[in-house]
Amino acid sequence: MSAANTGAAAAVAPEPRWGLTQREAEARRVRHGPNTLTREQPRSAWLFLGRQFRSGMVWLLLGACGVAALLGEGADAVAIATIVVLNALVGFLQEYRADRAVLALRALTAPSARVLRDGVSAVIPASQVVPGDALVLEAGDVVAADARLLSAHALLTLEAALTGESTPVDKQVGALPDTTPLAERKDRVFMGTSVAAGTAVAEVTATGMDTELGRIAHLVRTAQEPQTPLQQRLEGVTRMLLVLCVAVGALVAGLGLARGQAGVELLLAAVALAVAAVPEGLPTVVTLALAVGVQRMVKGHVLVRRMQAVEALGAATVICTDKTGTLTQGIMEVREVWPPESTQRVLE
Incomplete structure (x- = not known):
């Protein structure tokens, strides 16, 4: 000592x-267990990649890509698929790197404690x-x-x-x-x-x-992650586009039938117009804008684990x-x- x-x-x-x-x-x-806080387990890269495809807008684009491929519009299908993949990769790399950085920071700390054991002062790992x-x-x-x-x-x-x-x-x-x-x-x-x-x-x-800090950790782990204002608006845009695509397709089909056009031609024209109404570049623009915000916060020594949090912070008044x-x-x-x-x- x-x-x-x-x-x-x-x-x-x-x-x-x-x-x-x-x-x-x-x-x-043995009776009480280790003196540690229960933390979320490290998440796999596949989980981060899968999170990039939870948006309704992404699924709308995937649907448009599939329809374009069925109609023989190979160039359009490849373009839409490329946009979806790039959008997913940008979001995946940002969030996965931030999560690994947080885990690395946790590994840097090796806390210890000084206790009295058998009447003698001794330094032991805090977990003991x-x-x-x-x-x-x-x-x-x-x-x-x-x-x-x-x-x-x-x-x-x-x-x-x-x-x-x-x-x-x-x-x-x-x-x-x-x-x-x-x-x-x-x-x-x-x-x-x-x-x-x-x-x-x-x-x-x-x-x-069982500690006060442990109770806070439990509240954090069990807290729900609500959608950010931007996510809510994008979901609203997606629903509006779906309704618009269906309405445009129905209108074109109705006008074509009134003019006596063939059913197959009408179907192809209606689907083509519906695909054209989908804003392929919107998810990529949103993701790149959030990525720029994340990089600016990184320069200020801030780690952002979810890119949408940048928009939520910016929306605070x-x-x-x-x-x-x-x-x-x-x-x-x-x-x-x-x-x-x-x-x-x-x-x-």
């Missing part, structure tokens, strides 16, 4: 009765922390599980990731009821938060998906937030004083 770690443990005066024996920890790990363990915390540590403070010395934690509060939260030993609002539980530390200052020893009360400022840098500082006459007094 390094001198710094020894000092941290001494500052909070850990007692021999705190923590677990190695045998108890093994038994609890179990309920009843005594966490030894110091400035810079990331809390490995939800825990109740046994001892604390000038402890401040950053809980912005959990509660949105950008300023450090003062923590003290106490016995607040479990019904206390999350942001007011001064006697607890939570998984995923970090220690800004001070030292402490805390008894683990929940691990993995009002952002509702609170005083914490965690949507920016999480830093509250004076930028301007009003009225200007007060500037000198503030500086003094």
